Amino acid sequence: MKKTLKRFFKKSSKNAVQARNYKLLASSSLFDQSWYLKAYPDVAAAGMDPIVHYLNHGFEEGREPGPRFDSVYYLSQITRLPENQQMVGNPLLHFLQVGKSAGLKPYPEHRAFSHREVSGFQKQLLKFSPFYQRLLRLAEKSTGKPLVLPILEPIKKLKMTALVITWDVGHNPLGRSYMLAEALEQAVDNVVVCGFQFSRYGNDIWQPLRHSRLPVIALPGGEMSEWLAACEQAVKKFKPDVVIACKPRMPSVELGILFKEKYGIPLIVDVDDHELAFFRHAQPYSLAEVLSMPDAVLQKETEPFGEIWSRLTDSLTRDCADALITSNVALEGEFGGTVIPHVRDENAFDPALFSKVRQREKYSIPVDAKVVMFFGTPRVHKGVGEIAEAVGKLNDANILLVVVGEAPDKSVTAQVSQLAYGKVLYLPNQPFSAIPEIIVMADLVILPQDVNHPISKFQLPAKAIDAIGMGIPLLVSATEPMLQLVKDGVARLLPDEPLDKVIAQALKKTLSHSDSLALRKQFLLNYSYHSAALKLKALIETTLSTPLKPLTGFDDLKRLQHRLFPIVRANEATGIDIVVFWKQNDTGLYGRRSDMVIEYLASRDDVRKVVIFDAPISEFDIARLRSADELTQSRNIYIKIYEKLLGKLDTPKISYNVFAHPAGVYTMREDGDGQRISLFDGYAQYLQDVFDREGVSADKSVFWLYPKIPLAEKILDVFKPQKVVVDVVDDHRAWPHVSQVEKAWLTEHYQNLLGHADLAMANCQPVIDSMQVFNPDIRLVANGCEASPKMVEPINNPLYEELKGFKGKVIGFVGNLEAKIDIPLIERIADEFSDALIVLVGSTHANPMVRALQKHSNIRMFGVVPYENINAIVSQFDVGIVPHLKMDMTDNMNPLKVFVYLANRVPVVATEVKNLPDASAVITVKSHDEFIMQIHSALDANQSHDFAFLEQFTWHSRLKTEVDGLLSDSKQKTTFTATAGIPKKIHFVWFSPSGHDGLDDLPLDIRNNIGQWAEMFPDFEIKVWSKRLIEQVFSDSLRVIDAIETSRFEAMKSDIARVAIINREGGVYSDLKNVPKMAFLNELIDVGGTTILDNGADA
Structure with a gap:
């Protein structure tokens, strides 16, 4: 076959077709x-x-x-061509x-073509052309080289929550933990990453993962007693289905x-370093050895990652873990377990997504x-010094050395520059997500390691897998973990020759297409997230189906720790318990x-909890x-x-x-739906x-509610609190884009809660x-401010710095940048105050x-800034602004941001919206011109303001009188029952705009609207009437409809009941003027205990 191909190309290279192709x-x-010549220097x-x-x-x-x-992208489109045009050379x-x-x-106009999409295309092509499939098999067999990449099938996920614990979130131990968590996402429904923040290693998440796709939850670290308290809190409140503790260090293990002890769930421990190699001549301690140590010796070990606790954790790992993961064969030989090497996301680490030329131009x-x-x-x-000297x-x-990462010791940078004779370029620290686009610029990666060093003996550097994932030639030392890479064909062994000659020879070689394909295949099968996810899923399933290891002696360790390091x-x-439900x-x-x-x-002495x-x-x-996305609140x-x-x-x-409940388990229907149970039952x-x-005894407590809370009525009915507080901060009916169905439900909701x-x-x-x-007795308790605002500066925030x-003036706004924001006004401010x-x-x-600003x-x-840091930012303002549009939403608000400005002694300029505090430092204006003038x-x-009035605006001043009265009132316990007279049937009246009286042509949107009502009121009978049927019902009734105007629905009158008709514009018509829609649900027209609602012509 090879000879035939050679003869074919030799002959055809001279013919006219090739000449035409060349010209084309x-x-x-x-x-x-x-x-082409720059991209492929070998040519x-x-x-x-x-x-x-x-x-x-x-x-x-x-x-x-x-x-x-883009060849791959183009080939993905050929199935759109007629069959006789789909053969592509x-x-x-x-x-x-x-x-x-x-x-x-x-x-592609907007994005590159990923390996996942290539796999999909390959599936389609193999399915479409059996001839192509046979040709590939024959070619692979004859050449002994791979010609196509494996297709990675999606993994059926386990329906559970996995908690991945790193022992410290502030430095590089987080890297392996995060990697496992991302890989595990392919095998498990819900993955959470958490770890401890020990001040020795920083006060923030490790920089490469600070803005990672999967957020990392930092728990308090500190010394032993603080760390023990954090552990106690976490275990008391959170229940995962499996735990993976990363690295055999005490904080994680x-x-x-x-x-495991509290919930009877499997514990898997991941070992990617021999941790005792970081301590000089250290051997494991057994639990018995530690228990026999003098208190004075143990009390000196105040940090849970100290030597004694680390040596003990080596034994705890072997004795208590239900399964072990190791990152390489050397650690497998020491600990056993399942080998899962460092892996990378195959959808991100894909050389096809990047152009080496473009990336080099970018950097x-x-x-x-x-x-x-x-x-x-x-x-x-x-080894960077050794590489620099060789270059x-x-x-x-x-030939250049490119160093990516900043040296804490600047003398190292100077030394590297000197050794490389200036042939070195430096790039700053990079986030984890940027690794692929950086590594793709390399022609060679070298990892020279001391084969005799105890750390190197058990270590597989993650940067090796970075190179493999991006198809970059890799030279490694002869440590046992590295030799596995050589065995798998993804790295070459550093020869026993001068490194400068090795580099020169390596850079003369380029990977052939078949070599690149073989390297990619090995990466996908052994070093990808997908490969790790398959192993992780199998490991979890095994631990769930086998008995857990006993925790022999662990109670003795807990007693020792709590005796030596008691939790403060x-x-x-004493006092009453208050239960707050936030919406x-x-x-x-x-x-x-x-x-x-x-x-x-919580500050009150008469409140217990x-x-x-x-x-x-x-x-x-x-x-x-x-x-x-830092500009949204989601993260x-x-x-x-x-x-x-x-x-x-x-x-x-x-x-x-x-x-926080699993998806798909609950329904809002009161009695479930046959497959799912009621959300309220679980809640x-x-x-x-x-x-x-x-x-907490619910019946002796105060329930404090912030509507809207969909299950509030049932909560009150079941738990029957001693007292109920309803604090309404928004009339949600005034918000934009609220449907008629939602408004009707909100009206009933407010009525039920406020009525009791x-x-x-x-x-x-x-x-x-x-x-x-x-509730005629509803009290006005306006928003307030802190008497002494907390000042906590944001960390690692370039905008704050x-x-x-x-040195100039600062004009600032704090608050969600919603539809209420006057964008043209902010643009005028930016232009007017350009300095x-x-x-x-x-x-x-x-x-x-608003991002266009x-x-x-x-x-x-700045995006979202946690409240603890807000005052530090606002205190830098020279003026605070409230650039709100006038609308129903802003008319029903009491802007809290104004009180934050005032608490920081910042004057305020606001548009003429309602409910602002009456203070000399708050200026309201009617026009953009006046707004600009007042900012000036x-x-x-020379202008100063008296902020002495703030004392009357503090939260203590606002709330004390009302709460004093609530808690001192000896009134008997409230008994909550649903509003009397609310009917158990809802009748919809359909007025067809075409005059048609039947219901067969009921539009889909109307059907969906009625379905929403049925979902919200599952215990109500829903019936739909046409105009004709309604007239028939009332023709022989005492309750006679005098007139129905089908075009505007202006009136429906009854000689007995007050009537409210709701049309698609949200209008309310009754003999009660200016009553909110559905204000008296139980007073709507009543026909045999039913309620009639006009659904409007087209809802």
């Missing part, structure tokens, strides 16, 4: 001859014509003809001769054992250079009214919040949810809780479990006005259009 490529802008070095090379060899080797043609020739006129594209690295790359923290003992010896200015506990408080999942993030109320309640419940949320919906909410679930935010008097059990854990409140409050007069019909150092800094702090999730050079968008006035250095 030479005349096409898609074949870039200059680019240039051989002095070959680039077009001839591409026609005879390049296209077969997978080389691209230019930056504007040279992709570019096929495009020029056939595909272009058929409308196929030479290159003992927390894993505690979870200012010469396109034609031969690059030896060192990726990591430069330290001389890591320096080479008499070739085209506050004295048990969203952002408690603790923004410093909202509810957060301030919680803090105030404040227990908070955020809205129930599924694990699927939580996972959707993981976005790394921050994700982190806060898991901080609550792991007990990080709790104090002795405050407990934060979230019912009620969760509430009771929390009450039991916190020692012992204390009803609202934050502004418009909300009082709209809610007073449900710029703000602190800015000032305009700072916008808040999420853009509800109004992405970033085009202004003096606007800085506020920035006047």
Whole structure:
């Protein structure tokens, strides 16, 4: 076969077809001859014509003809062609001769083509052409080389939550933990990563993973007693289904054992280093040895990652883990277990996604250079000095050492530069997500290691897998873990020769197409996330099906630790328990009214405990919040949810809780739907479990609610609290885009809750006005401010550092950048005050259009900033602004941001919206011109404001009187029952705009609308009437409809009952003027205990 192919190409290279093909490529802008020679220096070095090379060899080797043609992408489109045009040899020739006129594209307009999509295309092609499949098999057999890549089938996920624990989140141990967590996501429904923040290693998440796709939850570290308290909190509140503790260090392994002990779940320990090699001549301690040590010796070991505890953890790992993972064969020989090497995401580490030339241009690295790359923290003992010296010896200015990562010791940088004779380029530290686009620029990666060093003996550097994943030639030392790479054919062994000669020889070689394919195949089968996920799933299934190892002696260790390092506990408080139900999942993030109320309640001596419940949320919906987009709130909410679930935010008097449930288990239907149980049943059990854990008796407690809370009525009915507080901070019916069905439900909801409140409050007069019909005694308790704002500076925040150092004026806004924001006004401010800094702090999730403001050079968008850091930012403002549009939403708000400005002694300029505090430092205006003028006035250095009035605005001042009255009132326990008279049937009246009386042609949107009602009121009977049927019903009834005007539905009158008709515009018509829609659900027209609602002509 080989001879036949050779004769074919030899003969055909001289014929006229080849000549025509040459001319066709030479005349096409898609074949870039200059680019081709730069991209493939071996072709240039051989002095070959680039077009001839591409026609005879390049296209077969997978080389691209230019930056504007993507062969893989083009081939993915050929199934759109007629069958007789789908045989493709040279992709570019096929495009020029056939595909272009058929409308196929030479290159994706918006994105590259991933390996996952290539696999999908390959599946389609193999299925489409059996001949192609047979040809591939024959060719692979005859050549002994792979010609196609394996197809990675999706893995059926286990329905569970896996907790991956790293012993410290501030430095490189997090890297392996994060890698396993991302791989595990292919095999498990829900994966959470957490670990401890020990100050020795920093005060923030490790820089390469600080903004990673999967957020990392940092728990308090500290010395032994603080760490033990954090462990206790986490285990008390969070229940995973399996735990993977990474590295045999006490912080991760003992927390894993505690979870196993409490919940009877498997513990898997991952070992990717021989940790005792980091201690001089250290051997493992048995538990018996540690228990027999003098107290004075152990008390000196105040950090849980210290030597004694680490040596003990080596034994705990072997004795208590139900399964072990090791990262290489050397560690497998020491510990046993399943080998899962360092792996990388096959969808990100894909050379096909990147152009080496483009990446070098992006990072200012010469396109034609031969690059030896060192990726990591430069330290001389890591071999970077040896590599630099070798590069320096080479008499070739085209060979460069590129060092990616900043050396903590600047003398190392100077030494490397000196050894390399200046032939070195430095790139700063890079995030984990940027590794592929950096590594692809390399021509060679070398990992020289001391084969006799105890750490190197058991270590597989992750940067080796980075190179393998991106198809970069790799030279390694003869340590046992590295030899496995050589055995797998993904690395070459460093020969026993001078390193400069080795580098020179290695850079002369280039990987052939078949070699690259073989390397990629090995990566996908053995070093990809997919390969690790398969092993992890099998390992978890095995541990779940076999008995767990006993935790012999672990109780003795706990008693020893708690005796030597007792947890500091506050004295048990006395008083009443208050249970707060917040309507969203952002408690603790923004410093909202509810957060301030919680803090105030906890500060009172007559309150024993404040227990908070955020809205129930599924694990699927939580996972959707993981976005790394810093301008939206999602990621921050994700982190806060898991901080609550792991007990990080709790104090002795405050407990934060979230019912985070598996997806697909519950339904809103009261009795379930046959496959899923009622959400309320699961939620009620969760509430009771929390009450039991916190020692709360619901019937002796105060329930404090922030509507809307869909399950509130049932909660009150089941738990029957002693008293009920309803604090209304928004009339959600006034928000934009609220459907008629939702508004009707909200009206009933407000009525039910406020009608049974012992204390009803609202934050502004418009909300009082709209809610007073449900509770005439509702009190106005406006928002307030902190008497002494907390000042915690953001860390690792370049925008804040710029703000602190800015010498000019600062105009600032804090709050969600929703539809209420007047964007043209902010643009005018930016233009008018071009020498000032305009700072916008808040999420853009509800109004992405606001991001366009970033085009202004003096606007800085901080995104979401946790409340603990807000005051540090606001204190830098010279003026705070409230650029709100006037709308129903803003008329029903009491902007808390104004009180944050005032608490920091910052004057305020606001548009003429309602409910602002009456203070000299708050200026309201009616026009953009006046807004600009008042900012000028506020920035006047000679202007001063008296902020003495703030004392009356503090949260203590706002709340004390109302809460005093609530808690001192001896009134009997409230008994909650649903509003009397609410019917158990809902009748929809359909007025067809065409005059048709039947229901057969009921539009789909109307059917869906009625279905929403049925979902919200599952115990109600739903019946739909046409105009004709209604008239028939009433013709013989005492309740006669005098008139029905079908075009505008202006009136429906009854001689007995008051009537409210709701049309598609949301109008309300009754003999009660200005009553909110559905305000009296039980007073709507009543026909045999039913309610009639007009659904409108087209809802």
